[in-house]
Amino acid sequence: AQSVTQLDSHVSVSEGTPVLLRCNYSSSYSPSLFWYVQHPNKGLQLLLKYTSAATLVKGINGFEAEFKKSETSFHLTKPSAHMSDAAEYFCVVSLSGGYQKVTFGTGTKLQVIP
Amino acid sequence: DVKVTQSSRYLVKRTGEKVFLECVQDMDHENMFWYRQDPGLGLRLIYFSYDVKMKEKGDIPEGYSVSREKKERFSLILESASTNQTSMYLCASTPRGGGVFGYTFGSGTRLTVV
Numbered sequence: 001a002q003s004v005t006q007l008d009s010h011v012s013v014s015e016g017t018p019v020l021l022r023c024n025y026s027s028s029y030s031p032s033l034f035w036y037v038q039h040p041n042k043g044l045q046l047l048l049k050y051t052s053a054a055t056l057v058k059g060i061n062g063f064e065a066e067f068k069k070s071e072t073s074f075h076l077t078k079p080s081a082h083m084s085d086a087a088e089y090f091c092v093v094s095l096s097g098g099y100q101k102v103t104f105g106t107g108t109k110l111q112v113i114p
Numbered sequence: 115d116v117k118v119t120q121s122s123r124y125l126v127k128r129t130g131e132k133v134f135l136e137c138v139q140d141m142d143h144e145n146m147f148w149y150r151q152d153p154g155l156g157l158r159l160i161y162f163s164y165d166v167k168m169k170e171k172g173d174i175p176e177g178y179s180v181s182r183e184k185k186e187r188f189s190l191i192l193e194s195a196s197t198n199q200t201s202m203y204l205c206a207s208t209p210r211g212g213g214v215f216g217y218t219f220g221s222g223t224r225l226t227v228v
Contacts, residue, residue: 032183034216043204043219092156102217106156
């Protein structure tokens with residue numbers, strides 16, 4: 001069994017300040033972990049993924065995430081928020097190679113204040 | 115640069131109508147998926163297909179069927195639309211072993227059933 005918990009449904013930051021979106025997972029096996037971003041009325045776009053290589057993963061648009069097995073976490077960070085980062089972010093856990101064993105978090109809406 | 119295309123961005127249908135949602139991908143992916151997205155519930159898997167003419171039920175298949183006659187096309191069918199099927203529908207695809215690669219999503223179809 002596997003699950004993913006996004007700890008905050010809404011996060012608000014000022015432009016230029018750091019972003020932290022939290023994600024905890026549980027999985028019986030070594031998971032693959034992903035972050036997706038969804039802008040209003042758009043599909044989901046892959047930001048970054050962890051697949052058992054380096055624990056610090058860099059993605060697009062300056063985002064990165066660190067896999068911490070001891071804490072079962074995969075938090076998403078960005079040093080400096082931009083207005084265009086305002087969107088909804090989804091953490092996803094998948095069993096490696098298991099296309100049907102994918103679980104989405106319920107999402108975190110990021111608001112960026114000018 | 116188009117990868118996964120959903121034929122309609124917005125649809126309005128009447129209760130009882132038969133509704134077809136079409137999805138085409140140009141990446142030669144084996145796996146294709148249909149999700150619905152509702153506020154507070156996140157993404158829920160309706161059906162998926164791992165090969166032509168193959169289909170598997172997801173978490174919420176009731177009231178839906180699918181068709182995959184060609185590798186690139188995966189259709190979602192609402193046999194008799196009901197108001198509780200008003201939602202955002204997202205199509206996605208992955209190559210074989212896709213749990214490692216992550217999904218490529220279409221832009222979504224926002225369906226309203228009146």
